[in-house]
Structure formats: structure tokens, C-alpha cells
Amino acid sequence: xxxLIYRIYEGRLASQLSPNELPRHIGVIxxxxxRWAAMKDGHTAKDGHTAxxxxxxxxxxxxxxxxxxxVTLYMLSTDNLTxxxxxxxxxxxxxxxxxxxxxxxxKRWKLQLVGDRGxxxxxx
Numbered sequence: 707x708x709x710l711i712y713r714i715y716e717g718r719l720a721s722q723l724s725p726n727e728l729p730r731h732i733g734v735i736x737x738x739x740x741r742w743a744a745m746k747d748g749h750t751a752k753d754g755h756t757a758x759x760x761x762x763x764x765x766x767x768x769x770x771x772x773x774x775x776x777v778t779l780y781m782l783s784t785d786n787l788t789x790x791x792x793x794x795x796x797x798x799x800x801x802x803x804x805x806x807x808x809x810x811x812x813k814r815w816k817l818q819l820v821g822d823r824g825x826x827x828x829x830x
Contacts, residue, residue: 720772723772725772725773728772728773728774729774730774730775730776731774731776731777731778732769732774732776732777732778733777733778733779733780734765734777734778734779734780735780736758736762736779736780736781737780739751739754739755739757739758740754740755740794741754742754742757742758743755743757750797751794751797751798752794752797752798752800752801755797755798755801756801758801759801759802759804759805759808762779762805763805763808763809763812765777766809766814766815767814770814770815778820781802781805782798782799782802782826784822784825786798787825787826799827799829799830802830803830806830
């Protein structure tokens with residue numbers, strides 16, 4: 707039932723969008739997943755990061771469908787790399803790695819890294 711209501715709501719929103727008024731570029735800071743997980747009983751920060759990654763792919767699909775061809779995703783900050791506990795950072799890196807692989811495999815988007823590559827873990 708929730709999915710049906712969500713699809714109806716999404717369709718209504720889409721019908722109200724004017725192609726001439728849509729942005730050409732959207733920037734998104736992917737944040738709050740840890741707080742979201744903390745509000746859910748039994749969920750870990752990794753669960754929150756994973757849920758956020760799934761929504762990211764959905765969001766990019768919406769942007770593509772609306773011909774918004776440039777999206778900047780802020781996924782990992784210097785603060786994340788220096789101030790997160792080791793296990794949470796490892797989990798976050800794994801989620802980002804999985805998301806990037808999923809996006810590449812979809813062959814729908816061109817990905818370009820922006821930032822200091824030298825600070826990234828070897829895995830990324």
C-alpha cells in the first residue's frame with residue numbers, strides 16, 4: 707500500500723514540474739544516514755549508509771528521467787576520513803565502493819571523481 711501511495715505522490719509531483727524550470731545541475735550532500743539508522747531499532751550505521759546508497763541510485767534515475775544531466779554527490783569528506791572510528795569508516799568505504807560499482811555497471815551515468823585522490827583508501 708505504501709508503494710502505491712508513493713508512486714501516486716511521485717507521479718503528481720512529476721506532473722507539476724516544468725521542464726523549463728528544472729535545474730541543469732544538482733549538488734547533494736549524502737548525510738544523515740547514521741542518524742536515520744540510530745532512530746531505527748537494531749539498525750547500525752552501515753545499515754543507514756546502505757539505505758542512503760540505495761536511495762542515491764533512485765535519485766540519479768529521477769534526475770536522468772528529468773534530463774538533469776549533471777549531479778554532484780558529496781559522498782566522503784575529509785572529516786569522514788579523519789574523525790570516524792575505524793569500523794564505521796571501513797563500512798562506509800565498503801558501501802561507497804558497492805555504490806560506485808553498481809553505478810558503473812548500470813552504464814547509465816558517467817562518474818568523475820572530484821577531490822583529493824591521495825586521501826582516499828586504496829580500495830576506492
